[in-house]
Amino acid sequence: MEGNDRALSRLLSGRPSLSRPEKEEILEAVLADVEPAPRSESARSWWAVLGAVGAAAAATLVLWVNPGDPDAGFAARGGTEGPQLAAVCAATSAVGRCTAGGELMFELADARRFSHVALFAFRDDGTALWYAPSEQQGTSVPIEHDGAMVLLPTKVRLDQDHPPGRYTVAAVLSQRPLSREEIRAAYERSPGQGIVGRRTSDTAVIETEVVIR
Amino acid sequence: MTIFEGNRELLLSFRAGDPEALATVYWHYVSMIERLLRRGFQSGEVRVPGLPDADVRDVLQDTFTRAFSAKAREGYDGLRPYAGYLIRIARNLVIDRARLQGRVEYDAEAGLHTDAQEEAADEVVAQGELQAATQQFLRGLDTEARELVRLRFEQERSQEDVAAAMSVSRRRVRTLEQRVRRALHEHLTRVGLDAELAHEHDHGRPRPSGGGRP
Numbered sequence: 001m002e003g004n005d006r007a008l009s010r011l012l013s014g015r016p017s018l019s020r021p022e023k024e025e026i027l028e029a030v031l032a033d034v035e036p037a038p039r040s041e042s043a044r045s046w047w048a049v050l051g052a053v054g055a056a057a058a059a060t061l062v063l064w065v066n067p068g069d070p071d072a073g074f075a076a077r078g079g080t081e082g083p084q085l086a087a088v089c090a091a092t093s094a095v096g097r098c099t100a101g102g103e104l105m106f107e108l109a110d111a112r113r114f115s116h117v118a119l120f121a122f123r124d125d126g127t128a129l130w131y132a133p134s135e136q137q138g139t140s141v142p143i144e145h146d147g148a149m150v151l152l153p154t155k156v157r158l159d160q161d162h163p164p165g166r167y168t169v170a171a172v173l174s175q176r177p178l179s180r181e182e183i184r185a186a187y188e189r190s191p192g193q194g195i196v197g198r199r200t201s202d203t204a205v206i207e208t209e210v211v212i213r
Numbered sequence: 214m215t216i217f218e219g220n221r222e223l224l225l226s227f228r229a230g231d232p233e234a235l236a237t238v239y240w241h242y243v244s245m246i247e248r249l250l251r252r253g254f255q256s257g258e259v260r261v262p263g264l265p266d267a268d269v270r271d272v273l274q275d276t277f278t279r280a281f282s283a284k285a286r287e288g289y290d291g292l293r294p295y296a297g298y299l300i301r302i303a304r305n306l307v308i309d310r311a312r313l314q315g316r317v318e319y320d321a322e323a324g325l326h327t328d329a330q331e332e333a334a335d336e337v338v339a340q341g342e343l344q345a346a347t348q349q350f351l352r353g354l355d356t357e358a359r360e361l362v363r364l365r366f367e368q369e370r371s372q373e374d375v376a377a378a379m380s381v382s383r384r385r386v387r388t389l390e391q392r393v394r395r396a397l398h399e400h401l402t403r404v405g406l407d408a409e410l411a412h413e414h415d416h417g418r419p420r421p422s423g424g425g426r427p
Binding site: 011012018109 | 231240266278340344366370371373384393397411
């Protein structure tokens with residue numbers, strides 16, 4: 001929290017003691033100093049890691065490609081229109097940052113026109129980490145829409161394949177299940193920085209950044 | 214009863230350093246330790262005064278950082294009451310800090326030092342003004358914002374719990390939380406209490422986490 005936020009939080013709580021947000025901040029600092037849990041077989045079941053695709057870590061939100069509406073154009077990088085992705089640390093509820101050994105969850109907003117999602121991330125060294133679909137699943141997973149915001153069932157344990165650093169988490173949204181090859185193709189077709197945008201099949205690519213400490 | 218009693222899975226996860234397990238333990242004990250730090254305690258025949266507000270955050274963080282270290286976790290057998298273990302760490306930190314600050318000798322009959330009492334009185338007045346202004350602000354909030362304040366700040370629920378209780382997204386909760394704080398700040402500024410708020414802020418200076426990352 002910045003500035004006077006701590007004092008304001010205490011006033012809102014009506015008590016002179018630490019507010020909930022302050023306690024969360026302390027917990028985050030404590031967890032940052034704790035050695036991560038060792039890798040375990042149970043952690044493996046939560047995510048699957050494949051080989052590299054290779055891409056430098058990028059920053060923040062990416063374009064949303066809207067092929068269904070020829071006049072739609074594109075949401076600018078960092079804009080608030082269209083689907084949005086947030087990575088949330090399970091232990092602290094912090095957005096966009098978490099500690100090694102922790103668990104990441106993913107929230108999707110304003111994505112009702114899409115029925116399926118694929119999730120993956122890129123480390124600073126370019127290594128790609130598949131989150132969904134797993135090899136067993138094979139195709140992008142269905143989105144269970146329940147309101148404008150969806151908490152995806154995919155959770156990621158930040159174990160030894162997630163050393164501290166900056167990660168770009170990408171989601172490929174689609175209106176049908178996509179294979180991994182189709183997912184890769186959709187991602188590689190999406191505009192990068194210096195957005196121009198173009199029409200593709202009914203997919204959208206969105207990204208967010210996560211810092212792991 | 215320790216939090217680990219009858220919950221071997223939590224104990225194993227805690228000893229392994231699982232962040233969710235650590236968070237569970239933290240939330241179970243954090244308020245108790247904070248009260249101890251603020252109220253002080255009796256050490257033999259000596260009364261150790263509570264910490265000033267500015268030190269509470271630091272010592273609270275230090276207490277749990279020590280308790281959650283790998284050595285401490287692995288050394289905990291799950292049989293001894295965990296609260297007692299945390300309290301011992303907190304008390305030692307308070308005593309160490311008091312010694313460093315020169316408050317070495319405590320007169321059990323004299324109680325708090327006079328300077329601390331004078332400062333406390335000024336702070337009480339300022340705090341009262343801020344609280345009154347805050348109550349005025351809260352009365353003007355819409356239903357949704359008022360519910361957020363009740364759940365998030367008064368009941369100290371997590372953002373996830375608040376989102377579920379209010380049937381909104383967590384993003385909405387975060388947005389509301391920021392808006393309410395900003396609006397309160399603006400209100401306090403309008404009524405001329407921004408200086409008092411800044412004084413409260415100065416007493417809650419943040420302290421970054423230490424090194425020790427792998």
